[in-house]
Amino acid sequence: MNGVIGGGSNPMNSLLDFNLLDKSEESKEMEDLPQLFQYILKEDADTFFLYPKLLLLFKEVIRKERLYPFFDTLSIEEQQFIRTIYGPNRVYSNERVCEERRISPEQRRKQVRIIRYRLQKFLSKER
Numbered sequence: 001m002n003g004v005i006g007g008g009s010n011p012m013n014s015l016l017d018f019n020l021l022d023k024s025e026e027s028k029e030m031e032d033l034p035q036l037f038q039y040i041l042k043e044d045a046d047t048f049f050l051y052p053k054l055l056l057l058f059k060e061v062i063r064k065e066r067l068y069p070f071f072d073t074l075s076i077e078e079q080q081f082i083r084t085i086y087g088p089n090r091v092y093s094n095e096r097v098c099e100e101r102r103i104s105p106e107q108r109r110k111q112v113r114i115i116r117y118r119l120q121k122f123l124s125k126e127r
Helices: 011-031 033-042 052-063 067-072 076-086 094-101 105-126
Strands: none
Touching (some): 033 052, 052 076, 076 105
């Protein structure tokens, strides 16, 4: 027999438990995806959102009920970025986006360009 009987903590098990928690939270968020962004369609035109051009494209994905296929094309970072700027607890300034995502202003601009490109590409395939 090898190891300690009845005691001790295995750091790998703790790490696995933590990863499983992360996965279950991600899974839950993915299940709630349509409800998470549905409020955007109900907001009036005067409501402030960051990146209005990006928002128009994102609204089209929401209207077409294609959030799951679209999110499948994104990296986890890109999904989190969209949740940061358009989720119910969205931020209202570029500075807060950088703080929340822990990125530089240049990385933020690059992320917006990448997501806009992915939205345009996705929507062109859907038409």
